[in-house]
Amino acid sequence: MDTGSSLTWVQPPICSACTPAFTSIYDPKTSSTCTSLSCDSRYQCTNYYDFSNCGQEKQCRYSVNYLDKSSCGDVIVLEKFTFLTSDGGVWEIPDLVFGYGLESSGSIRDLSGILGLQIFRNKYSLVSRVGKKFSYCIGNISDPHYMYNQLVLGEGAVLEGDSTPMRIRHGHYVVSIEGISIGDKQLSVVQKEFDFNVVIDSGSTITLLQRSAFEQLKQEIMKLLDGLLRRAIVSNAGERLCYWGNLVRDLKGFPIVTLHLGEGADLYLGVEGMFKRVNDDIFCMAVDISGSDINIIGVYAQQYYNVGFDLNAMRVSFLSIECELLED
Known part of the structure; x- marks a missing residue:
């Protein structure tokens, strides 16, 4: 939970060769609510675009560097997030900018992901979608x-x-x-x-x-x-x-x-x-x-x-x- 960054992302476990093999907490290929973004997506991709590494598929990518010199990056998608409400219901937020990281270094390699709570310029970030209030x-x-x-x-x-x-x-x-x-x-x-x-x-x-x-x-x-x-x-x-x-x-x-x-x-x-x-x-x-x-x-x-x-x-x-x- 990070008020110092705006992007929410997850990454698969580092030890993919372990026995029994770990299962990633998220796989965009098996998600029916995942929407990929192209490099030229006018709004969602702008803040996280890595100009040096767009790739042949022209898919939107991100690169984030943190204060402790940790870094992560890979593919940006849009995804639906579902939260529990205080009265026991559910609250769905479609098309949230979301990163799936396969490239990471430093201390964040020990994390499964980061929930970014900055608002920045990105109207697709989590905080902007929940009414600009959180505690x-x-x-x-x-x-x-x-x-x-x-x-x-x-x-x-x-x-x-x-x-x-x-x-x-x-x-x-x-x-x-x-x-x-x-x-x-x-x-x-x-x-x-x-x-x-x-x-x-x-x-x-x-x-x-x-x-x-x-x-x-x-x-x-x-x-x-x-x-x-x-x-x-x-x-x-x-x-x-x-x-x-x-x-x-x-x-x-x-x-x-x-x-x-x-x-x-x-x-x-x-x-x-x-x-x-x-x-x-x-x-x-x-x-x-x-x-x-x-x-x-x-x-x-x-x-x-x-x-x-x-x-x-x-x-x-x-x-x-x-x-x-x-x-x-």
């Missing part, structure tokens, strides 16, 4: 047995809690950060670096900040933890701080980190939003330096929140809640 609630992302995460598409979306203005920049949903604090300590934020320049990205694991803000946050964490816990060296941690210790036991009482968003909305990052377990004995910051001019609020920072998008009002809301309570 999702995420609990403890490290708990594979947590059963209450949910995604709601359309008018039933939960749009409660603090809300902040949103814009669309290069297809991304962006908000403003007006300040960052750790406990009672307010950090100095260069406003122009965060003014409608913060992407809400459920497809990114960690939060990425401009160096000016990251360095201040890192310094405050060093003051709090360096005298209590021993530093750990983790090969792929970059400039993030890592420590030996148990995330829950050793960080009791660690101050809340708050992202102060536009118009008074606050996003509170507890221990599990600020740090990520490497294993049972080591944890690292779940915040890193952005490698570009944008900032990203990753999915770790969105734990224990219901996040609601209203693309008609151009606002996004954050409700701090246990997702199980939304079942009521």
Whole structure:
């Protein structure tokens, strides 16, 4: 479920030679509702067309590159999607732009697919077809047995809690950060670096900040933890701080980190939003330096929140809640 990309796609399992052989979750050749697209399809193919690889069949193809350098691509089709409704019925969406990927690299090779929730310019994307409203609630992302995460598409979306203005920049949903604090300590934020320049990205694991803000946050964490816990060296941690210790036991009482968003909305990052377990004995910051001019609020920072998008009002809301309570 990715608010950082607009295309929905699936791919067959990597291990096609395994015994017993895996069956792909989708085969366009056996679908009665699949419509192929030619390279010159005026609207649907435009955003995903790979000019270098149209092929002899002149079939619309796509190529997507993700932030972590993963990539995927192959054939674009139109397909009918069927969803369950809140009253137990079904909701059919015909002719949704859909990718069937046979070529992938990087971490996404471990996925069966991605549900893209960006709207971009594509009127055939999922979000544009459900009324431009959706919400999702995420609990403890490290708990594979947590059963209450949910995604709601359309008018039933939960749009409660603090809300902040949103814009669309290069297809991304962006908000403003007006300040960052750790406990009672307010950090100095260069406003122009965060003014409608913060992407809400459920497809990114960690939060990425401009160096000016990251360095201040890192310094405050060093003051709090360096005298209590021993530093750990983790090969792929970059400039993030890592420590030996148990995330829950050793960080009791660690101050809340708050992202102060536009118009008074606050996003509170507890221990599990600020740090990520490497294993049972080591944890690292779940915040890193952005490698570009944008900032990203990753999915770790969105734990224990219901996040609601209203693309008609151009606002996004954050409700701090246990997702199980939304079942009521």
